[in-house]
Amino acid sequence: MAEIINLREFRKSRERTSKSARAAENRAKSGRNKAEAARDRDAADRAEAEIDGKKIERGESDRPADPK
Secondary structure, three states: OOOOOOHHHHHHHHHHHHHHHHHHHHHHHHOOOHHHHHHHHHHHHHHHHHHHHOOOOOOHHHOOOOOO
8 A cells, every 4th residue: 555645744845855955055155255256257257258259240231132
């Protein structure tokens, strides 16, 4: 026979697990000094700038003419 499960307790245990995972992420993110935070921020900015630099912009001359 199957084990009887209290759904309320199951839901609460799942929420506790979720909250503890989120708390661990916040501890890792907030538990850094200014130099580490600045390094991560600079790395993200450099990555974004690199992606923006590789985008191809299209102008009026790049568009095909209307085939009338």
